Amino acid sequence: GAVVSQHPSWVICKSGTSVKIECRSLDFQATTMFWYRQFPKQSLMLMATSNEGSKATYEQGVEKDKFLINHASLTLSTLTVTSAHPEDSSFYICSARTAHVFYGYTFGSGTRLTVV
Amino acid sequence: RKEVEQDPGPFNVPEGATVAFNCTYSNSASQSFFWYRQDCRKEPKLLMSVYSSGNEDGRFTAQLNRASQYISLLIRDSKLSDSATYLCVVNLSSGNTPLVFGKGTRLSVIA
Numbered sequence: 298g299a300v301v302s303q304h305p306s307w308v309i310c311k312s313g314t315s316v317k318i319e320c321r322s323l324d325f326q327a328t329t330m331f332w333y334r335q336f337p338k339q340s341l342m343l344m345a346t347s348n349e350g351s352k353a354t355y356e357q358g359v360e361k362d363k364f365l366i367n368h369a370s371l372t373l374s375t376l377t378v379t380s381a382h383p384e385d386s387s388f389y390i391c392s393a394r395t396a397h398v399f400y401g402y403t404f405g406s407g408t409r410l411t412v413v
Numbered sequence: 414r415k416e417v418e419q420d421p422g423p424f425n426v427p428e429g430a431t432v433a434f435n436c437t438y439s440n441s442a443s444q445s446f447f448w449y450r451q452d453c454r455k456e457p458k459l460l461m462s463v464y465s466s467g468n469e470d471g472r473f474t475a476q477l478n479r480a481s482q483y484i485s486l487l488i489r490d491s492k493l494s495d496s497a498t499y500l501c502v503v504n505l506s507s508g509n510t511p512l513v514f515g516k517g518t519r520l521s522v523i524a
Contacts, residue, residue: 388454
């Protein structure tokens with residue numbers, strides 16, 4: 298089946314540093330990748346939609362200069378949290394739409410970011 | 414008003430119990446509907462799609478009422494392994510649009 302590999306699965310970083318999260322589609326081409334974050338006891342909230350070869354579309358309230366998304370190839374999308382602050386600590390997860398018959402959504406395993 | 418609303422629970426039930434979760438969605442243009450299961454600190458996993466005619470998968474039954482914009486999930490004969498958070502999820506289209514998640518309902522099945 299369609300697999301999205303996301304890493305790192307967890308990361309602890311200092312305030313002010315940047316963290317890059319990668320999502321790779323292993324056996325399919327992900328033309329679109331959705332990036333979500335989830336705070337404790339909250340729902341997954343869409344941050345942005347990235348399409349291969351074009352600029353990402355950010356949801357209202359999400360700073361595009363802080364959360365840099367790159368989707369340079371059909372198998373790789375990255376999210377970089379720049380100048381991280383403790384309030385950025387969250388569970389970040391990517392999801393790709395597959396072009397299989399079922400047209401299902403495949404999720405990465407998520408990245409738990411803690412900023413200290 | 415939130416797009417997808419669920420009772421957060423928690424629901425604490427004994428093994429073998431039947432438990433029902435409800436969900437409402439605000440956008441009448443929503444096209445597709447799902448229940449996902451999320452274990453602690455893990456990614457959500459598709460449990461089942463939800464159709465207007467209702468559908469069943471083993472111990473799980475899902476119902477959709479488009480007129481009242483209401484979705485339900487029934488779990489029969491609860492197992493310890495059913496303990497998780499159940500997410501009600503909708504999509505505005507069947508195309509390449511993002512899923513919209515509810516907050517989830519926490520279920521704990523107790524021995």
